[in-house]
Amino acid sequence: MNISNNNYSNIFDLPNELLFIIIKKLNIGDVIYSLVDVNERFVHLLFDPFYIQNLNITLMTMKSFCHRTFSIHEQVLSNICENILPNIHDQVKQLAIEQHSIERILTYNYSQLYSLSLVNFKEEILFQYLTDYSVLRDLLSQQITHLNIDIETDEIPKLLSKISLDIFTMILSLCQRLIKLNFCQTKLPQLKxxxxxxxxxxxxxxxxxxxxxxxxxxxxxxxxxxxxxxxxxxxxxxxxxxxxxxxxxxxxxxxxxxxxxxxxxxxxxxxxxxxxxxxxxxxxxxxxxxxxxxxxx
Incomplete structure (x- = not known):
């Protein structure tokens, strides 16, 4: 039965402009994984340069300010890394990634990338990446002008720990093009x-x-x-x-x-x-x- 021919409507009846507005409200990782193979129309919408230039490959579950879980399903992440990123990496300008996926995501060359968000990283692991991971170091020193750092914590952040201070110092030394830095400042925009x-x-x-x-x-x-x-x-x-x-x-x-x-x-x-x-x-x-x-x- 063709639903669009009776009194009911489905998503395929919506104009592209409205579909694009709806898609922009959803998590881009889930959208790409779920809709990329639906039909050519959705492929065209999903790979619109204005949409994929801001790629947030994180998913946050928030029970309280101090208990946040960041996790994208392994199958979703694998599909994005293997089938999506090879086609869009050179169009991405803003990128948000989690600790467990950083090496898989940064495999590709993001030639237009200027904004990077490192989300929910443990202090020790982030410090190690900044010290030893040349791909990240090259991005920070040669391209990144806007950097967001979110340190994983089990309590409301107070004064920075010594290792966080070391990370902060290393960032200032490493990022030669930096214009804007948000360090450990997770906002709560939904709270009224x-x-x-x-x-x-x-x-x-x-x-x-x-x-x-x-x-x-x-x-x-x-x-x-x-x-x-x-x-x-x-x-x-x-x-x-x-x-x-x-x-x-x-x-x-x-x-x-x-x-x-x-x-x-x-x-x-x-x-x-x-x-x-x-x-x-x-x-x-x-x-x-x-x-x-x-x-x-």
Missing amino acids: YFSLASFDMIQNFDDYIIPLLRRMINLEESRLFLAVVRVDSTVIDGTEVYDQVLVHMSQMSKFVFSINNGVFFENNEIDVPSNEDIQNSFIGREYGPVGSYVKTF
Whole structure:
């Protein structure tokens, strides 16, 4: 039965323009593997230069920020490497790859490649590739202008480890054409609502909480109830909250917060802001009514 001749429609009835929009919303690895042999029309759409120039051969399953799994099925990966890449490698301009597939993917010469994303790599393995894998080193030194590095982690990233610092230093030394670098900064673009409450004193607010919040680039509503302790540092005020957090969240429409900030001053030369200073720091920054209280001992 020809479905397209009755009151029902199927995907083959859609115009190419609409099909192309749908395809662009899907994971390119799955799309190429699933649709490349359907018919000549799909082959033409899939191998459109504007589509395949951005090749993301990763697939992320996210249970939480700290528990992410990157894995493309071996059969899918083999088909891409053996049957797809030989025909498109010289048209790819942006490429995202995982740790377990890097050597198979980089077998080919990507003459137009300028952007590379290395996704969910263990520190030690990435360091080894940067040290010993000549194919990657040549790409980074001769072609790559935009580089994204995502280090695998089991916890919210804080200060960089020594090996991550070594990787960072090596990248800066190796990448002679580098224009843009994102290092260990995985964003959370789908997150719209976020609430965090802690009644224990947080000593690593700047290392844990701030980097996490900055990844929520499309956050619309947030509630923070925190107790933060610092030593010889500034008091959290409206200026810091805006400059460190809110300026990165253009979609934010509702922000409710209560921050109990204890600061221990071992250096008497540091000026302690007054309650009026704290209040004034919220003026002119799109805050609603804000209350504050300062007490010194």
